Amino acid sequence: xxxxxxxxxxxxxxxxxxxxxxxxxxxxxxxxxxxxxxxxxxxxxxxxxxxxxxxxxxxxxxxxxxxxxxxxxxxxxxxxxxxxxxxxxxxxxxxxxxxxxxxxxxxxxxx
Amino acid sequence: xxxxxxxxxxxxxxxxxxxxxxxxxxxxxxxxxxxxxxxxxxxxxxxxxxxxxxxxxxxxxxxxxxxxxxxxxxxxxxxxxxxxxxxxxxxxxxxxxxxxxxxxxxxxxxx
Numbered sequence: 001x002x003x004x005x006x007x008x009x010x011x012x013x014x015x016x017x018x019x020x021x022x023x024x025x026x027x028x029x030x031x032x033x034x035x036x037x038x039x040x041x042x043x044x045x046x047x048x049x050x051x052x053x054x055x056x057x058x059x060x061x062x063x064x065x066x067x068x069x070x071x072x073x074x075x076x077x078x079x080x081x082x083x084x085x086x087x088x089x090x091x092x093x094x095x096x097x098x099x100x101x102x103x104x105x106x107x108x109x110x111x
Numbered sequence: 112x113x114x115x116x117x118x119x120x121x122x123x124x125x126x127x128x129x130x131x132x133x134x135x136x137x138x139x140x141x142x143x144x145x146x147x148x149x150x151x152x153x154x155x156x157x158x159x160x161x162x163x164x165x166x167x168x169x170x171x172x173x174x175x176x177x178x179x180x181x182x183x184x185x186x187x188x189x190x191x192x193x194x195x196x197x198x199x200x201x202x203x204x205x206x207x208x209x210x211x212x213x214x215x216x217x218x219x220x221x222x
Binding site: 042 | 115144146151152153154155156159166167169201203208209210211212213214215216218
């Protein structure tokens, strides 16, 4: 069983559309991160959320941490082809030193 | 500020052989973590080194071992390679477990 479940697994949308991807778990996390990974490269940290209910914005990307610190969402407004990539959520369980990743959502934005 | 670098970029080995992968951490970071990313999956935690000591390990057998040097660079060694070891191996350096910076990875193919 995957500790962090991401959905959808694949997403293909037209440029200009909005989208939301989800990261869910039955465990409580002390913090949760979102990374973007492009083919042949390592993941790049986008944001870290640490407080239940926290919302962070990064240009057209909005990240939310669930009130119970078990889930998170990433919303992209007016998607652009440059947003194409694998979006990974990762979390640190309370009291842990280990970063656990979900399987990722593969996003394709078609011009 | 120099980012995380890894070498080699690609490597092809035969089943049963041994391999050493190298990582130079980002300047000022004293913690290095190694991950294995199989095709279509998120990164899986192998182990973490802090000030030259292993201080955490994921669900990987003992034939996966590592070292961290006084300059905080690190090696990942894998003995008795198996076909399933074919993957992208990622190194990440950090001050904090929830803010990790990844290198570009080493693509290992075992034939």
